[in-house]
Amino acid sequence: MEKYIKAISDGYYGYWNYLVNEILNPSWHNYFYWLIGASFVIWLLEVFFPWRKNQPVIREHFWLDIFYLFWNYFLFSLVAYNALSMVAVEAFNDFLGLFGITNTVAIKIDQLPVWVQLFIIFIVRDFMQWAIHMMYHHVGWMWEFHKVHHSTREMGFAALLRYHWMENILYRTLEYIPLAMIGVGITDFFIVHIFTLVVGQLGHSNLYIPLGPLRYIINGPQMHLWHHAKELPESHPNGFNYGISLSLWDFIFKTNYWPSDDENLPVGLPDEEHYPEDFIGQNLAPFQRIFGKKKG
Ligand SMILES: [Zn+2]
Ligand SMILES: [Zn+2]
Numbered sequence: 001m002e003k004y005i006k007a008i009s010d011g012y013y014g015y016w017n018y019l020v021n022e023i024l025n026p027s028w029h030n031y032f033y034w035l036i037g038a039s040f041v042i043w044l045l046e047v048f049f050p051w052r053k054n055q056p057v058i059r060e061h062f063w064l065d066i067f068y069l070f071w072n073y074f075l076f077s078l079v080a081y082n083a084l085s086m087v088a089v090e091a092f093n094d095f096l097g098l099f100g101i102t103n104t105v106a107i108k109i110d111q112l113p114v115w116v117q118l119f120i121i122f123i124v125r126d127f128m129q130w131a132i133h134m135m136y137h138h139v140g141w142m143w144e145f146h147k148v149h150h151s152t153r154e155m156g157f158a159a160l161l162r163y164h165w166m167e168n169i170l171y172r173t174l175e176y177i178p179l180a181m182i183g184v185g186i187t188d189f190f191i192v193h194i195f196t197l198v199v200g201q202l203g204h205s206n207l208y209i210p211l212g213p214l215r216y217i218i219n220g221p222q223m224h225l226w227h228h229a230k231e232l233p234e235s236h237p238n239g240f241n242y243g244i245s246l247s248l249w250d251f252i253f254k255t256n257y258w259p260s261d262d263e264n265l266p267v268g269l270p271d272e273e274h275y276p277e278d279f280i281g282q283n284l285a286p287f288q289r290i291f292g293k294k295k296g
Pocket of ligand 1: 133136137146149150227
């Protein structure tokens with residue numbers, strides 16, 4: 001137990017120093033300013049080249065989503081991610097230790113060139129995220145948390161960051177396990193995080209991005225709009241298009257559904273009309289529903 005506490009406290013102590021340092025020292029290797037910069041550029045693109053021409057520049061719940069953007073950043077940015085990952089790895093190793101397994105590194109990739117390692121990390125993480133995202137749509141209590149993300153009724157770049165903090169915990173712990181197993185030699189995934197952020201914001205944006213044949217590999221706004229569809233087809237009652245940065249997994253595993261490019265497709269929660277529209281309400285709703293259900 002002590003080592004878990006130590007892993008968390010080391011991680012968060014480092015995190016606090018990192019946050020202060022990050023805000024005081026703008027640089028190219030700075031997630032905080034990348035987040036602001038990328039958001040601003042993509043928002044400008046939405047202003048000048050909107051896909052839905054009638055959507056207001058400051059769409060419904062725009063400021064709520066901007067608040068979420070900073071909230072999720074401050075609560076769980078890169079170093080907090082490390083703290084959680086350390087706990088996950090300790091726990092995973094202890095679990096395997098119960099069966100007498102002490103070496104979890106299945107394949108070592110730390111001898112490969114850095115760019116090859118980064119590419120492998122990106123692919124492995126994106127696949128894990130696709131699988132975890134699918135679980136969010138199929139497991140009842142997980143869906144309650146994921147509903148926050150799907151409660152948006154007008155899509156824009158900032159909708160990416162509207163999600164419950166519990167999502168961070170599950171994603172950040174589970175996605176690290178295969179990375180520990182491939183013996184990643186680098187700890188700096190900065191470029192992977194920035195790429196994922198930009199693709200994610202574009203995927204939620206009010207932009208039409210003609211990807212051509214690349215649409216079978218990269219997740220764009222036309223495909224992800226369908227993921228947020230308010231009405232689900234009978235063929236896919238729990239959802240579809242679970243890809244985060246890559247659409248590839250959906251095409252490989254046949255979880256894709258993209259009948260047309262319809263910019264006016266109604267989006268929102270398929271099973272309810274009146275979801276809380278404020279930050280506190282949205283943060284409490286999953287807990288109230290999960291524990292409320294158990295009583296009844
Ligand atoms: Zn989803
Ligand atoms: Zn989304």
